[in-house]
Amino acid sequence: MKKLLREFSKGIFIENPTFRLALGLCPTLAVSTSVINGFGMGVAATFVLLGSNIIVSAIRNFIPTKIRIPCFIVIIATFVTIVELMMKAYFPALSKSLGIFVPLIVVNCIVLGRAEAFASKHGISRSIFDAIGMGVGFTLALVLISAIRESLGNGTLLGLVIVRGFDPAILFILAPGALLVIGLLIGIVNYLTEK
Amino acid sequence: MNNLTVSPAPHITSGQTTQKIMFKVVLALLPAGLAGIYIFGLSSLRVILISIVSCVMSEAIFLKLRKRDPKAVLDGSALLTGLLLAYNLPPEIPFWLLVVGGCVSIVIGKQLFGGLGHNIFNPALVGRVFLHISWPLYMTTWKNPRWAVDAVSTATPLANEGARGFTYMDLFLGNHGGCIGEVCIAALLIGAAFLIFTKIISWHIPVSFMGTAMFLAWIFGGDGFFNGDFIFHLLAGGLVLGAFFMATDYVTRPLTKMGKIIFGIGCGVLTAVIRLNGSYPEGVSYAILFMNAMVPLIDRYTKTRKYGFVK
Numbered sequence A: 001m002k003k004l005l006r007e008f009s010k011g012i013f014i015e016n017p018t019f020r021l022a023l024g025l026c027p028t029l030a031v032s033t034s035v036i037n038g039f040g041m042g043v044a045a046t047f048v049l050l051g052s053n054i055i056v057s058a059i060r061n062f063i064p065t066k067i068r069i070p071c072f073i074v075i076i077a078t079f080v081t082i083v084e085l086m087m088k089a090y091f092p093a094l095s096k097s098l099g100i101f102v103p104l105i106v107v108n109c110i111v112l113g114r115a116e117a118f119a120s121k122h123g124i125s126r127s128i129f130d131a132i133g134m135g136v137g138f139t140l141a142l143v144l145i146s147a148i149r150e151s152l153g154n155g156t157l158l159g160l161v162i163v164r165g166f167d168p169a170i171l172f173i174l175a176p177g178a179l180l181v182i183g184l185l186i187g188i189v190n191y192l193t194e195k
Numbered sequence B: 001m002n003n004l005t006v007s008p009a010p011h012i013t014s015g016q017t018t019q020k021i022m023f024k025v026v027l028a029l030l031p032a033g034l035a036g037i038y039i040f041g042l043s044s045l046r047v048i049l050i051s052i053v054s055c056v057m058s059e060a061i062f063l064k065l066r067k068r069d070p071k072a073v074l075d076g077s078a079l080l081t082g083l084l085l086a087y088n089l090p091p092e093i094p095f096w097l098l099v100v101g102g103c104v105s106i107v108i109g110k111q112l113f114g115g116l117g118h119n120i121f122n123p124a125l126v127g128r129v130f131l132h133i134s135w136p137l138y139m140t141t142w143k144n145p146r147w148a149v150d151a152v153s154t155a156t157p158l159a160n161e162g163a164r165g166f167t168y169m170d171l172f173l174g175n176h177g178g179c180i181g182e183v184c185i186a187a188l189l190i191g192a193a194f195l196i197f198t199k200i201i202s203w204h205i206p207v208s209f210m211g212t213a214m215f216l217a218w219i220f221g222g223d224g225f226f227n228g229d230f231i232f233h234l235l236a237g238g239l240v241l242g243a244f245f246m247a248t249d250y251v252t253r254p255l256t257k258m259g260k261i262i263f264g265i266g267c268g269v270l271t272a273v274i275r276l277n278g279s280y281p282e283g284v285s286y287a288i289l290f291m292n293a294m295v296p297l298i299d300r301y302t303k304t305r306k307y308g309f310v311k
Helices: A002-010 A024-031 A035-056 A065-090 A091-102 A103-107 A109-119 A125-156 A175-194 B019-042 B042-065 B068-076 B077-087 B094-107 B121-136 B168-173 B185-197 B204-220 B232-233 B239-245 B257-277 B284-301
Strands: none
Touching: A002 A125, A002 B185, A024 A035, A024 A091, A024 A103, A024 A125, A024 A175, A035 A065, A035 A091, A035 A103, A035 A109, A035 A125, A065 A091, A065 A103, A065 A109, A065 B019, A091 A103, A091 B185, A091 B204, A103 A109, A103 B168, A109 A125, A175 B168, B019 B042, B019 B239, B042 B068, B042 B077, B042 B094, B042 B185, B068 B185, B077 B121, B168 B185, B168 B232, B185 B239, B185 B284, B204 B239, B204 B257, B232 B239, B239 B257, B239 B284, B257 B284
16 A cells, blocks of 8 residues: 555656656646646546556556557547547536647657556556556646746736736746746756755 | 866966956946936936846845855846846836846846856846736837927837838937937947957957848848848847847857857847847847857857867
8 A cells, every 4th residue: 555655646746747757848838827727637637647547557468569659549549539528518618728738638748658657567556546646746737837827927816816906927828938937846846856 | 266276388367357347348338328318317227227236136145045155246247237138128117127127137047047157048138038028018118218299108210110200310329219228329339349449349249240130121121122221220229239238248159250150140130030020120139039049059060170180
C-alpha cells in the first residue's frame, strides 16, 4: 500500500509532469487562460490517462514491442473519443472553449509518456495510482498557472471580478504571458526542490 | 573579483570599467532627455525620475535576494536601463505603470537571467514591450508639445502619416508627439556623436540598422516602388534612439564587426517590415528584441578564424 501511495504522490510534486518533467506543455500553454478551462483540461487528461494506463498495463504482455506506439495511440484515442463526446453532451461551453485541444489529448506527451514509460512495464494497480498521481499533478499545475494568468491578465478568477478598477495586463492572457508564468513557476519549483 | 590572477603576458589596461562606460552612455543620453523635458514639460521629468528609481530599487532588492554584492547596483547599469525605459514611454503615462515597467525590466529582463552580462534581451526594451502589450491604451496615448494648440493627445507621425504636415525640421527638432527620448533627433545625434567619438560604440550597428530601414522604406514605403519617404522614416519614431543607444547595448549585441553588420541589417529589415506591413505603427523595439535572440547564432557563424588554424 505504501508503495502505491508513493506512485500516487510522486506525480504531484517530485515528478510533476508540467514543472519537473516539462511534459504536455502545448496544452498547458494553450488552455491555461482561465481556471475553468485549465481544470476541465486537467480532468479530461486525467480520465484518459487512467483509462489508457489500465488497458495498456493489462495487455502489456500481448503488445509486440515493435508496434507498441500505434497500439498505445489506438487505446488512447478510444478514451479521448469518449471524453470528447461526453464533454460535447454535458459541458458544451467548456468543449467549445477548449476546442481542438480535447482531440489533441491523443498525442499528449504525458499520456503517451506514462503508457510507454510506466504502464507497459508495471502491473495494473501501480499503473492506476501512477495515472491518478500524474493526472492530479497535471490538473494542479494547470489550475495554478491558469489562476495566475486569469487573475493578472483578465482581472477575474473563475469568471468573478477580484478587484474593481484593476487594469489587467493583457500580456498574461496571450502566449508570452503563458511562457513567462510557466518559466517562473518551473524556476521556483526547481529552487524549492534543490533545497 | 580582486582574487583573480590573470595570465602572464604583459597586458595593456584600457582604463575602461563597466561603471565608466555606463555613465558615459548616460551622459550621452542627457541632451535627448533635456529636449524631452523642454518639449513635453515637467511630466517627462517625472517619468524619467520614477522609472530610474524603480529600476534601481528593483536591482538593489533583487541583488540582495540573490545574495550578491549589493554594491553592484552602483555600476550604473540599472540607472541606464531606467533612463532608456523612460525614453521609450509616452510622457503622460500613469505612475504605477512606470513602477511595473521598471520591475519587469530589471527582474524579468535582467536579474532572472543572471544579472548584468547574462541577459539575452535588452532589459529596457523588455520592460517597454511588456507594457506595450499589456496596456496598449496607456502606451499609445501621446501628448503634443506643450506649445501646441491642442495639447491634449495626438498620434505620433508614424501612426498618423500625412494627417498633419510635418516638415523635416519639425521631426528633426522634435516638434511632434511621441516618446520622451525619441522625438528630438538633433539631441540624440549629439549624444551619438559623443559615443562614437569616445569609442564607446562603433558605427557598424547604427549605420547598417538605419541604412537598411531607410533603404527598404525607400523601395516599399511609397505608392509605387522606389519613391518612399525614407527621410521621414529615419526621423519619425524611435529609429535613431534604437539604432544608436539600444541596439548597441554591450551585452546583447554580436561581438565581431561582421556580426554587428548582420545584426544591424536584421534589425533594419524587421523594423521596415513591421512599420510598413505590421499592425503596429512602430517596430524598432520588437526588431531589436528579435535580433537580440539571434545574437548567439550570429556570433557562432561570424567567429573570427584563429591565426594559422586549418579546418
